[in-house]
Each structure stands twice: as structure tokens, then as C-alpha cells.
Amino acid sequence: MTALGFDRRRFLGTATAIAGAYCLGWSIPARAAAAAEGGRELGIWVVIEPDDTAVIRIARSEMGQGTLTGLAQLVAEELEADWAKLRAEYISPDENLARQHAWGDMSTGGSRGLRGSVDYVRQGGAAARSMLVQAAAARWSVPAAECQAENSRVLHGRSGRSLGYGTLAADAAALPVPESVTLKSPAQWKLIGKAVARLDTPPKLEGSLVYASDVRLPGMLNAAIAQCPVFGGKLVSFDAAALSAMPGVRHVVAVDDNSVAVVADTWWQARTALDRLPIVWDEGANATVSSADIDAWLREGLTAAQAALGQRQGDVAAGLAGAATRIEAVYSTPFLSHATMEPMNATALFTGNALEVWVASQNGDAALAAAAEAAGLDPSQVKVHKHHLGGGFGRRGQQDYVRQAVLIARQIPGRPVKLLWSREEDTRHDFYRPATQCRLQGGLDANGDLVALHARLSGPSILASLAPARLAGGVDKVAFQGWLAEEFGYRSIPNLLIDHAVRNTHVPVGFWRGVNTNQNTIFMECFIDELADAAGRDKLEFRRSLLARSPKHLAVLEAVAERAGWGTPAPPGVFRGLAQNCCFGSYVAAVAEVSVADDGKLTIHRIVAGTDPGHAVNPDQIAAQVEGSFVYGLSALLYSENTVKDGRIVEGNFDTYQVMRLADMPKVETVLVPSGGFWGGVGEPTIAVAAPAVLNAIAAATGRRVRRLPLKDQDLRLG
């Protein structure tokens, strides 16, 4: 038995012995757990079992984006593992803590799952392969250089002998882990670049995958929570006696200074009782704030004297003043909640000097730290069981729901308690995509070339809200995502100013799939279209001239334009729009084809979406992310917004916080043009171009610009 994975196996045995009520699901099925007994750890990323099965350790979180499979591909590539004899398994955050964070950063966001771990996990695979080869060479008394690894076997070509990894694992595990290894060159890759099937699909087809909200433990109680509807408000009192006759209710507890929970035998009982609980809130100073107030606060920032500088070149004031043609536009995007399909939840068992939690988190390390703090325990006293996420999109990078579950469980020692938020709590207590406005001013010379551009953002700062330590001299660099340094393709504009009037509100803001590249790319790409119109130039040709010094941006744009047939006639009544950017390390572009009927009804027929992520690890999963990113981005464009009234979020469920359904799904064609030499993200980048490509196509169809989102309730009829 190796140290790795010991806790999970021991737990499985215990749970089975108690009631058989809890199944770890995907990670270690009962059959495999038995086989795992003889597993040998070769370095920290690989365990080899006697039947040659390679267990790949995974530190990042799987939330649908395919990271689990992609990371396994990276390790298996160097390990020379047979893909059919492979399993992936999470490292638990407590193992990571106990081994001084040997597995690195568990945080899963910013499309960093693969690109942030690509070197060290491949080195882990290569180290394990090297140990297996050495073990075989020693058995055969031949030089290691005469042996090679292939399909989970080591071969000695000269003698024709071979041994499976399982047979060699014990010997290999006794060898030191090599400190330096040579990675394969891209030309030698067999698994990287291959569309292998995801490792986590089968249990998702039969309802057997145990999400955190599916955890069932012996003696478990269930909690429903109410948080003060106004952000910043406080819990004053509640009348627990009013629930004394409600079936199943065991406890009514204050969770912290702004929330209260009902704990019952079942969640339905808890939820039903909570609805009848008299609660007194102190809604505080924000109780009168409305969307109109926030709009005005942001609008004031558009022309404010002070703003944080993103980038500047030349003299934008002089450039605008000297321009032959000047145009100006103001765009506006709303607050948006993440709306993961699985509402926030966590299960905790507090026993005085120990704590176990079962969570779906985008950051296992942070979940452990938050749980320990809430329990008043040392982190070494906490065990964290990671579950696959029923959606993340940035929401589960925050640990508020983990903290709450522990604060409840702490009051009921010895009983596991599962906290599950209702959909309404989930929608109304998010960390929202920041509502943002942008004023753009552009100047064209007599030739119709862009000589000056000022983009002034106004809106809340995510870093000021969640990570103030990352503010650089008061500047939130995240606010300028997609617009700084190498990401910004339009570097040839001679006079350029990009700045941000930070206008924080009482509404919490956070990282929402694609983060600020969403609105920034809408602002920039729609305004570039407006400038092209003002110059009387073709939208593609205008961008070509601006991207002359950005060959990778241009190459992706050209690829989608060619696939979509830009410049050739579209079907009758169909109009095209373009957008491009570089986000999360990948170059992306899209062409949208839409029609707008006489009654204003919009149909999105087709999307051609291109991405250059450098190296493409799994082309089919990249396509899946591209398709999905358009659904997320177009949901926001078409339907979604969170509004504020009396200090609180108005929308509660999907009837008011509307999202896209299958009927609106356009055909999405993914154009993958990996140029090699770098590792870009794939989960988020293309979301940035979804909305602006469609908005530009709508403008082409109607001759009018929509500058305030979402589109719902807006009249798109021809002016």
C-alpha cells in the first residue's frame, strides 16, 4: 500500500461497511479499489497497479471542460501508457497539504487547467517511464538505453523480451525519482493531439456519477439556507418556535451574521420549513439601491477625470482632435450570475477535533483552507473529498458555500450535514459578472484609417472585490483582459488610450466564464465595425489593416472568414458579422450568420468559430468547449441579466433569469488552427467572440446598432 490514495480507499471500505449508502462514483469503483491495493507510486503523478493499469493523479477540478482527460493525455503521453489501461483519480487537498503542495496549484480557472500544469505533469509521466525502463533493464542486465517503453510495456528489442508495467512496478518504485527528464518533441506525440474519448462519460449516462449534491452518508441531515436578500445586510433574529410542528425539522441555526439555516431529516422538509420561518433582517444602507442608481454611477465614470490606466500610446486627444472623422458610442452590459446547473452545496461532518467535507470546488486547496477556518481547526485536521462539479464557470472558485456548510455542521457535532442552496438563493447570492459600460471614441483620417482610439471602461473591479492584494497601485489589470500586451491585436493604432473608471457597487462581482474578455470584446469588436462603417470599408479588410502587426490574430480571422465564405453572397436574408481577439492564451475569431424577420425575430443560423490554442491536446474536446462557449456567450447576449431593486437581485429562477435552450442553438462549426509552440486555453477564449460576431451580424441585417444588452425585450425591427 502506498501513501497515495490511502485515505480514499480506507474511506470507501468504511462507508461500505456502515451502510453501503455512499459510493465514490467515478474515482474508485469498488472493483478497481480492490485492484488498487497493490498499486505502486512512481513519482507523484503515476500509480501502476499489478494488472498494468496506470492511475493518473489529477490535481485540477473537472467541471465539464475535459481537463481530467486532457491532463491524463499529457501524463500518459510521456508515460507511454496504453490508453485502454488507464484511470484518472483526484489528489485530495489534504494529501496535497500533507505533502507540501507537491501536486502544485489545485485552482482551476482562467482556462489554466492544462496550460498551467503542462510541463510538470508531463515530467511526472516521463519520470515514471524512466523508472520502469530502468527496472526492466536491471532485470535483464542490459543497458537502459537498449530498452524502450510502449503501450504500458518495456521492450528489449535485441532479445525480443518484454515486461508489462504491472510486473515492473515494485522494482521501479524502489528507484529514486529522476530529477531531470527529457520530454518528447511534438513530432513524437501519439496521444497529444488525438481525440480520445473522455474518461468521465459513462457514469454520466446512467445517473451513477456522485456529484457533491448526491452525497448520502449514514445519519446525514440536510440544510436549507436563507441569506440576507440585500448584500451587506445582517441577520437580526428568527423565530425557530414557529417551526416546532414542521415534520423532520431538527435544528434552526444562525449560520453567520447574515444567514440562517433549517436543518431537517430531508432537504425538502428543510426547504419547506424555511419558507415558513419568520426572519428579521437588518437590510442596511444598501436597501434602497436600484439598477438605475448603478447605471448612473457607471455612466458618471465614462467621463470622469480620474481613471486607472490600461495602456497608452501616442496622444489620443491630439489624434482625435486632428481626425477627419470622429465617432463615439457607449455600450452597456448587465450583471450576470453563473447559474451552474447544480446549485451550490457542500456536506460537512464535524467531530470536535476533525472535519470532513465533501465538495465540488474549482479550488480544492482553498476549500480546505476555508473549511478549516470555519471549523476553527488546523488545516491538518481537515479532510476534503473532491467531487466533479455540476458546472463551475468561475462560481465555484469562491468557497462561501463550503464555509457555510462547516459553520452549520460545527453546531451539530457528529452528524454529517448537507447544505444545498435553492435555485433562488443561487441566483441571488452569486459573484456576478461586473455590470460594465464603455465609452469609445475613434478618429479616422482622410483615407479611412484609424488614427486614434479611446476606450473608457466604467464598472466594478473584480480584484477589488475578491483579491485586493492583486491590485497593482489601484489598477485592476483583469479589467483590461483581452486588451493588454500581446493579447491586443490592434497595436498599430498610433494614438491609443484604454482606461478604467473603477465604480464598485454593493453587488459582489467575480470571475464568470470568459470574465472581462466578454464585455471588452463586445465593446471593441462592435466599435471596430462601427469605425469600418464610418470609413466605408469592408469589415474584414478594415481589420486586416489593423492587424498587420498581429499575424496570429489575423491568421485565425482569415481562417474563419474563408470557411464562412466572407465576401461571397450569403443566403437570401442572411447577414454576416465578424469578431476576433486573443484571450486566455489563445487566438480566436468568429463569423456569425443571422437573419432578422420583419417582426424583429432574430435567428442565428450558423457560427464559424476559430481558435489557435498553440498545441491542441484533444481536438474533439476543444470543439465541445467552443460549441459550449457559444451557448454561454449567446445566453448572455440574448436573454440574461440580473437587475437590482431595493438593494437585492430581482431574478430568482430560470423563468426570470433566462438562458438559451436547444431551440436557439445555431450550427457551430469549429475551425481549429493550432500553430504550435505554445499552450493556450480552450474553455473560455471563444466565448469572447460569440456575442460581438452576432451583434455585428444584426447590425448588418438591420442597419442599426444595439449597444445595450441583453437583446430580449429590444425591438430589432428595421428602423
Added chain:
Amino acid sequence: MIRLTINGQIHQVDVDADTPLLWVLREWIGLTGTKYGCGAGQCGCCTVHIDGVAIRSCLVPVGSVSAAAITTIEGLSPDASHPVQKAWLQHEVPQCGYCQSGQIMAAAALLAAKPRPNDADIRAAMTNICRCGTYQRIRDAIHSAAELGKA
């Protein structure tokens, strides 16, 4: 006591007749493949078959289905061999997977009622929400499942 027939098995549950079927399945019976997404009949994560028809179980009082045959994702097939499950695997439909039990049950009911659905049929029948955005693959997989079902 309420008597329920779920996936061909009889269950007796001591529960208030107003309790939504979803929570009886998840909390009393222990069938957690059927998911909670909204509790308002909006998202379809909780879709099950009641006498072969796709229904959102979060709005069904358990007392109203004591005479019905209830099928959940766990009972759709013994070994993930239903044409919809096979097509879902072939097209790699799931991402996070949380909504997929409901999507699969909705698709299976559609195909039972209409073995060769066209795109308009699929648009009309498949109103469940997927936030990962697997709609394109769901549409393609339903067409494949129709082919598989024919064989």
C-alpha cells in the same frame, strides 16, 4: 404510506402526499441520478418517465403517481444500452453531465413517441437547460439514436 412503482420495483414510502416526486426519489428511495436544478419545472434536470411520458418530477406531488409506472435514469436500461445512451456516448455529449440524466430521459421519451424526429420535433421536445452548452451534440445524438433504434 404511498405505494410507488419505480423502475419495475414496488416501493412503500411514508411521506406526505404533497412531497414532489423528485425528492422522494432522491431522499427517500436513494435514486440520485435524477437531479435538482430549479424546483420550478423550468430546467428539466429532474425529468423522469411517468407511464412513458417525460415529466419534470420537481412539480409532481408523489401522491398523484401511486398508480403510475415511473422510470428514472437508473431504470432506462440495465447496462447503458438504450439507443439514446449509446448515441450520447458516441457523440461525447456530456460535459459536466449534471443535466444529462434529464436530457437523456427527455430524448428517450421523444423517440418513443416519434421514432424519426426532425429538427423541428427536437426543438419542440428538448426544452431542458444545459449550461455547458451541449445542445448541438444533443441534436446530433438524437438523430443517431433514431438510427440505432431502427436497427
